[in-house]
Amino acid sequence: MVVRRAVLNSRRGLFAFCIGSALMLGSCARQADTPEAHLVRGTEAIAAFDWDKAYVEFADARKGAEPKSELWLKATFGLANAAQHRMPASRATIEEARGLYEAVLAVEQNTPMAARSMLNLGRIAELADFFGDAVDLEAARKSYRGVIEQFAGTAFASEGTMRLAGSYISTFDRAETLKGIEILETWLREHPDEPMASAMYQYLGDTYFYPLGDYPKALAAYKQCDRLGWTQKGRQGGTYWRMAVMAERLSPPDRETAVTFYTKIIKETPTSGKAYESQLALKRLGAPVPPIELFPGAANMTASGEVRP
Amino acid sequence: MKGKFARNNIGLILLVLTVLLCLVQVMRTQRQLDPPGKKVIRIAFWQLEAGYREAMQAMIDEYQKLHPDVVIRQMPITERLYAQWLNVHLIAGDAPDLCEMGMATLTNTDQPKIRYFTPLAEPLDQPNPYNAGTQFEKLAWRETFIDGNRGQFSDSLQEYFAVPTSFYGAGVYYNATLLAAAKAEAGIDTPIPPRTFGQWIEISQAVRAYGKKRGKNIAPIVSCYNVANPSFLLEQYTVAFTAGVEPTVDANLDGRISAWETYAGFIQPNSVIAFESERMRAFYHTYKRLMGEFADGYIAMTRQDAMFRFVQGDAAMIVTGSWDAKSLSQQAGDRFKLGAMKYPVPVRGDMVTIDGQQVDVGQFVAGPMNSAGATGGAGYGIYKRSKHPEVALDFLHFLTSVKNNGRFNAYCDWAPAVAGSELSDLVKPFMPDPEGYTSEVMFDLSADLGAVYEGKLAQFLTGELTYPQFAKAMTEAMTNPTNGGDRAAARLHENDRTSVRNDERTLAAQTALAILGPETQGAMATEVPLPTRQEAAARAKKILLQQVRKNNGNESRARFLDVRGKELQVR
Numbered sequence: 001m002v003v004r005r006a007v008l009n010s011r012r013g014l015f016a017f018c019i020g021s022a023l024m025l026g027s028c029a030r031q032a033d034t035p036e037a038h039l040v041r042g043t044e045a046i047a048a049f050d051w052d053k054a055y056v057e058f059a060d061a062r063k064g065a066e067p068k069s070e071l072w073l074k075a076t077f078g079l080a081n082a083a084q085h086r087m088p089a090s091r092a093t094i095e096e097a098r099g100l101y102e103a104v105l106a107v108e109q110n111t112p113m114a115a116r117s118m119l120n121l122g123r124i125a126e127l128a129d130f131f132g133d134a135v136d137l138e139a140a141r142k143s144y145r146g147v148i149e150q151f152a153g154t155a156f157a158s159e160g161t162m163r164l165a166g167s168y169i170s171t172f173d174r175a176e177t178l179k180g181i182e183i184l185e186t187w188l189r190e191h192p193d194e195p196m197a198s199a200m201y202q203y204l205g206d207t208y209f210y211p212l213g214d215y216p217k218a219l220a221a222y223k224q225c226d227r228l229g230w231t232q233k234g235r236q237g238g239t240y241w242r243m244a245v246m247a248e249r250l251s252p253p254d255r256e257t258a259v260t261f262y263t264k265i266i267k268e269t270p271t272s273g274k275a276y277e278s279q280l281a282l283k284r285l286g287a288p289v290p291p292i293e294l295f296p297g298a299a300n301m302t303a304s305g306e307v308r309p
Numbered sequence: 310m311k312g313k314f315a316r317n318n319i320g321l322i323l324l325v326l327t328v329l330l331c332l333v334q335v336m337r338t339q340r341q342l343d344p345p346g347k348k349v350i351r352i353a354f355w356q357l358e359a360g361y362r363e364a365m366q367a368m369i370d371e372y373q374k375l376h377p378d379v380v381i382r383q384m385p386i387t388e389r390l391y392a393q394w395l396n397v398h399l400i401a402g403d404a405p406d407l408c409e410m411g412m413a414t415l416t417n418t419d420q421p422k423i424r425y426f427t428p429l430a431e432p433l434d435q436p437n438p439y440n441a442g443t444q445f446e447k448l449a450w451r452e453t454f455i456d457g458n459r460g461q462f463s464d465s466l467q468e469y470f471a472v473p474t475s476f477y478g479a480g481v482y483y484n485a486t487l488l489a490a491a492k493a494e495a496g497i498d499t500p501i502p503p504r505t506f507g508q509w510i511e512i513s514q515a516v517r518a519y520g521k522k523r524g525k526n527i528a529p530i531v532s533c534y535n536v537a538n539p540s541f542l543l544e545q546y547t548v549a550f551t552a553g554v555e556p557t558v559d560a561n562l563d564g565r566i567s568a569w570e571t572y573a574g575f576i577q578p579n580s581v582i583a584f585e586s587e588r589m590r591a592f593y594h595t596y597k598r599l600m601g602e603f604a605d606g607y608i609a610m611t612r613q614d615a616m617f618r619f620v621q622g623d624a625a626m627i628v629t630g631s632w633d634a635k636s637l638s639q640q641a642g643d644r645f646k647l648g649a650m651k652y653p654v655p656v657r658g659d660m661v662t663i664d665g666q667q668v669d670v671g672q673f674v675a676g677p678m679n680s681a682g683a684t685g686g687a688g689y690g691i692y693k694r695s696k697h698p699e700v701a702l703d704f705l706h707f708l709t710s711v712k713n714n715g716r717f718n719a720y721c722d723w724a725p726a727v728a729g730s731e732l733s734d735l736v737k738p739f740m741p742d743p744e745g746y747t748s749e750v751m752f753d754l755s756a757d758l759g760a761v762y763e764g765k766l767a768q769f770l771t772g773e774l775t776y777p778q779f780a781k782a783m784t785e786a787m788t789n790p791t792n793g794g795d796r797a798a799a800r801l802h803e804n805d806r807t808s809v810r811n812d813e814r815t816l817a818a819q820t821a822l823a824i825l826g827p828e829t830q831g832a833m834a835t836e837v838p839l840p841t842r843q844e845a846a847a848r849a850k851k852i853l854l855q856q857v858r859k860n861n862g863n864e865s866r867a868r869f870l871d872v873r874g875k876e877l878q879v880r
Contacts, residue, residue, distance in 0.1 A: 043825045044835045046818050049420035074825055081821045085814045112824050120817070127813060127861070128806075155846075162857055170860035172867035199854040206858055210561065211867060231854045235464075241564040245556075271459060273681045273747035274564045292681075292743045 035064035035071055042078045055082035068107050077104050077113050084120065089130040098124055115156035118147045119163065126167060137167050158196035161187045162203065169207050181207060188224075198228040202239070215246045219257060226264075237272025240265045244281065259287040266290050344380060348697045350704060351405035353384040355391035355412060356687060360635035360721030368717050372707050379700055388412065399425045399692070406695035407704065410461070410471040410688045419463055419815065422470050426690040427698060427837070429469040433458060438703075439710030444729065453711065455728050455741070460684025464855065465815050467848040472705055473685025474714065476724040478739030479541070479630045480652060482637050486645035487527070487625045488512055491519035502650035506595065506670075507659035513602035516625040525623070528604030531615040532628040536600065536607065537767040539753050542628055542652065543596065548678035549654040550592035552746035554581045559748065560868070569801055569865060571750040572794040573872045575787060582750050584780035591670045593769065593776065594663045595655060600770045608767050616640075628652075631739035634722035638735060649738045652677070664776075679745030685726035693837050752783065754797035761786040798869050799879050805862030812856035819849035 042057035062075035080100030083093050101117040101124075108114040122143030125136040144167065147160035161183060168180035184204045191197055205221035208214045222243050230236040240261045247257035262278040267290055269275075275292045282289045343349050352365070362385050369381045384405055386394050395413040398404040404425070408416060415421035433451035440446055440453065451458045454473060461471040481502075488501050495515035503509040513529030520527025534541045551566070558566050558574035558581070566574075574582050582589060604610060604624060612629075619627040620640040627637070634649070641647045655661075657671040689708075691701045707713055715730030724736040732740065753759030762783065769779035787794050822845035827833035830841055840848070869877040 039825075040833060040835060043822070043833070044837070044839065046821050046825070047837075047839045048424040049814070049818055050424060051814075078821065078825055081817055085817055116820055116824060119820075123813060127810060129810070159853065162853070166857045166860065170863050172860070172863055196850070199850065199857075202854065203857055210864070232851050234459075238563040238565075242562040245562045270743060271456070271681055272564065273679060275681055276676075276679055276744045277564075277746065 033060075033064075035061040035075065038064065039071060039075055039078070042075070042082070046078065046081065051082045051086045054078060055086055058082055073104060073107060073113060076100050077117065080104065080117065080120070084124065084129075091130065091133070094124060094129050094133070110150070112156070115147055115151045115154070118143050118150070119156065119160060122147075122160075122163060126163075137171075141167050155196065158187070158191070158194060158200075162196065162200060165203070169203075172211050174211070177207060177211060181212075192224075193228065198225050199231045201225045201228065202231065205239070209242065209246070215250055219243055219246055219254070223257075234269065234271075237265055237269030237274060240269060241272065241274045241278075244278070248281075255285060259285055263287070263290060266292055342382075346378070347380045348378055348700050350379065350381045350407065350695075350697060350700050351384055352381060352407040352689070352704075353386060353391075353395065353405040354409035354687070354689075355386055355388040356409070356632075357385055357387060358632050358636055358721070359639050361385075361723070364717050364720035364723075367720055368708055368713060371713075372704055375707075376700075376703075379697075379704075381704060402694055404692045404694070406692055406697065406701040407689045408692060410690045411686075416690065419465050419811075422463065422690075423466055423468070425693055426470040427693055427695075427702075428840075429461075429472065429691070432702060433469055433472070437706045437710055439706050439713065443711050445711050450706070450709075453709070453727050454685055455726060456684045458685065460686070461688045465812060465852065467851050471688035471690040472709055473688045473726040474708055475685065475687040475718055476683070476726050476740065477631050477686045478680065478683065478724060478736075478741065479628075480739050481530075481626050481628050481650050482619070482633070482735075483626045483648045483650060484619070484622065484624075484641070484645045485648040487516065487519075487622065488648075491515040491625070494519050494522070502648055503653050505653050505659060506599070506655035509653045510598065510602060513625070517602075526605075527622075528607075528618060528624040529602040530599075530607075530626045530628065531604045531610060531618050531624040532607060533612040533615045533630075533633070534628070535763075536603070536628075537763050537770065539751065539759070539762070543766075544749065545652045545678050546592065546596050546599075546654065547749040547751075548746050549674045549676065550588060550595070551582065551750045552675040552678075552748045553673065554588070554750065555748040557581055558750070564748065566748045566750055568751050568754040569798060569868065571752065572754055572787070572798060573868070574750070576794065576872070584783055588673045589780075590663055590776065591661070591668055591673045593766075593779070594668075595661050595670045597770050598661045608771055631724050631736045634733070634735040638722060647735065649735050651738050651742070675746050677742075677745040678749075679743050679747060680741035681743040681745075681747065683741040687723075687726075752787070754787075754794060755792075755800050757792045758786060758794075758797055795873070795878070798865065799877050802862060802865040802869070802877055802879060805859060805865050807862075809856060809859050809862045812852060812859070816849055816852045816856060819845045819852060823849060 038057045038061035042054045042061060045051070045054035045057055058075050058079035062072060062079055065072035065075055077100075080097045083100060084097035086093055098121060101121050104117045105114055108117075122140040125143065126140035128135055141164055144160040144164040148157045148164065151157045151160070165180040165183040168176040168183070171177070181204065184200050184207075188197060188200055188204070201221045201224040205218045205225065208218035208221060222239055225236075225239075244258045244261040244265070247254040247261070259282060262281045262285075265272060265278040266275045270292050279289050279292065354365075362383065365383050369383065372381060373379060391409075392413040395404060395408055396415050399413075399415045399421070410416040410426075415425060434449050436447055437445065437450040437453060440448070445453045450472075451469070455476055456473070458469060458472060460473060461469050463470065483502060485501060492499060492501060492512060492515055495518060497511060497515060499508045499511045499515070501512070503512050516527055516529040532542065536542050539547065554574070555564070555566055558570050560570050560573060571582065574580055580586065584590075600607065604618060615624070615627055615629075616633070616636070618624040620637065622645065638647050654677050655671045655674045658669060659671045660667045661670045662668075689705060691698050691705070695701050708717060709727055711727050711729050714725045714727035715732075718725040718736075719731055719733050722733050722735050724732065724739055752762045765774065765779050765782045765786075768774040769776065774782070786792075822840060823842045826839050826842050826845055828842055831838060833839060866877050
């Protein structure tokens with residue numbers, strides 16, 4: 001009897017404990033299930049490149065949010081990004097992303113989210129996202145032009161300009177390439193020192209180099225980059241080498257430019273692998289040869305392990 | 310009744326006892342692994358070379374003395390299992406706090422890397438606290454590494470996910486005692502170690518003669534790795550012989566000869582890199598001449614075989630890397646003096662017989678390959694789900710301070726990753742030398758062509774193919790309409806396009822975070838800290854330029870049309 005009562009009591013206790021736990025867990029789960037919490041988790045998933053998880057979280061955030069509210073807009077924008085980049089991409093996922101960006105644009109017109117949505121619509125049109133996806137350059141350009149006009153004077157307009165120029169240059173058709181150059185040069189005339197100017201000059205220099213093969217203009221553009229500071233600092237060694245070699249190949253050769261950039265390779269980008277050859281080039285050009293100050297503690301050793309004086 | 314109860318329940322009692330015993334055992338083990346009141350950090354790596362674990366334990370012991378509340382456990386895993394083991398634990402969510410990066414796919418590729426590992430750009434910008442009182446006291450942690458931590462930087466993510474702890478270099482270890490004896494007996498004045506290709510051959514011949522006189526088959530040279538592999542010993546000679554064609558072949562003037570440029574240069578009439586050209590004939594015959602000094606059966610020799618022959622005194626020189634310094638010096642012991650050298654390349658006056666003619670092969674050599682682009686290795690990343698990421702970071706600071714990194718590496722005779730650290734004599738020749746060249750032609754344009762190249766080259770080196778047969782086979786493979794250079798070019802173009810699409814994904818993450826992310830650090834309650842909007846926008850700008858310059862991957866198509874006069878056939 002005693003045992004039976006104890007068992008019954010313990011069963012009741014267990015039952016109460018289970019109910020209590022379920023209630024507690026339920027309340028925790030409810031808290032974690034708020035649209036705000038889903039939005040944060042979706043953002044975290046984007047940072048971790050987990051587009052599938054981001055898709056689920058943003059979809060849940062959007063479901064629970066007041067339509068057209070700020071939360072809903074953020075969730076829609078996040079969901080659009082996730083749909084655009086989930087793997088494998090298909091016509092359905094890309095169309096869904098397009099629809100979601102358009103839904104953002106139906107509510108927002110002048111915010112960063114709207115600008116980014118327009119740019120992303122351009123990217124969807126310009127890139128082949130899945131097998132058989134047709135590239136629609138005109139649609140892409142329309143989006144980029146929209147950003148340039150609607151967000152004039154902002155970083156989004158600068159990016160739109162670069163994208164618009166790129167849509168012409170990347171065809172590698174001479175006439176189209178010249179249109180791209182014109183877009184870049186017009187923008188650079190109006191914004192010579194803006195944050196995106198260095199990147200634009202670098203792209204301009206690349207385009208003059210190839211496919212146009214115009215060394216003087218390529219050099220001029222790259223020199224502007226050097227003046228403004230390189231966007232990918234420390235990675236300009238290859239371009240310095242290109243500049244120095246182009247300068248030497250001009251007719252007549254531009255010795256001064258060649259010396260300047262061979263010297264910069266040694267001093268600024270010795271890890272480019274071209275510092276030693278730059279020293280040889282400077283010797284050939286009769287210019288002062290700076291030492292290679294790379295790998296402190298190791299550079300003073302020769303190939304055979306001897307310590308250099 | 311009582312007895313019956315006891316009999317009926319004896320099994321149950323035993324079961325309960327067993328469960329209790331197991332529980333106690335599990336709790337005791339758990340207590341040992343995770344002592345209460347202590348912060349436990351696990352560090353996993355695949356470096357099982359002699360001395361590494363001892364060196365790591367010495368560092369751990371010192372760190373624990375400084376921080377009695379911390380317990381660090383090392384987890385050495387054989388390299389055969391490391392990749393699978395770590396991938397599984399990363400996915401399962403219980404990976405070690407510090408993981409050696411590389412080998413495992415999830416530590417190599419961008420997206421998993423950002424998912425599983427802590428970005429380190431911010432701490433790398435700050436000084437290493439363990440460098441206080443040294444010349445690096447105020448220097449950013451990143452700048453204290455010999456390579457500025459370039460090797461651990463992800464271009465596409467614009468982030469660091471690891472810090473290096475050692476530096477690697479490839480080269481040759483030699484039995485100095487044996488070389489000196491062979492030299493004395495041969496009566497030659499070749500320096501030890503040899504500096505040029507000619508001297509290398511000379512001392513090798515002396516070794517062979519020395520062994521023969523004693524009825525022993527002493528191999529002058531053995532190699533731990535495949536000598537026909539284009540990225541090992543062969544690369545040193547490919548650079549030496551083909552860097553000189555860069556001004557002719559490097560079409561985009563970036564100072565490198567890409568796979569496409571190799572092909573574009575190769576199909577030109579009277580190409581300077583045709584297999585029939587004087588330069589290429591000299592290159593392959595020189596390499597074959599060198600192989601003539603390797604042990605019999607060197608093509609199939611395993612790393613273990615090579616090491617065994619060398620430490621037994623049956624080989625005078627061994628081609629390997631700085632990572633074997635400790636193992637070799639321990640095994641050499643007092644029996645012979647160990648030395649180390651870099652690969653000697655031909656200089657003017659070094660003669661090789663080609664088709665019965667003595668040819669001065671030095672005329673085709675620009676110089677040795679440089680190591681300006683060398684980067685640190687044995688990099689460790691911090692697992693994002695680590696319970697004590699601050700301790701993991703602190704231990705990395707400790708391990709890579711100028712004082713400790715030198716001691717750590719000296720313990721295992723490895724090269725330090727931190728500038729100014731002490732160097733052991735055996736690794737000095739393996740430290741990077743920026744003097745020399747980097748450009749080289751690459752005939753492994755695609756997996757198909759790479760397999761043909763490696764196979765045919767091995768056949769030529771072992772004498773199964775004559776040079777004309779090797780040259781003919783390679784030329785046919787390169788110009789094969791189905792699987793040759795045109796097909797490889799199409800694949801390179803596909804890779805370019807894929808790379809643009811991958812950049813788009815990386816860029817999208819940053820541009821989305823620039824809108825949805827926290828305005829300031831920590832403003833969003835997330836499990837792991839997210840970059841601020843400003844940081845994400847700055848990264849996006851760099852990725853944008855990187856992607857735009859790729860012109861949607863169409864440059865490869867345009868260059869193909871320029872060179873081949875026809876459209877690229879993409880399947």
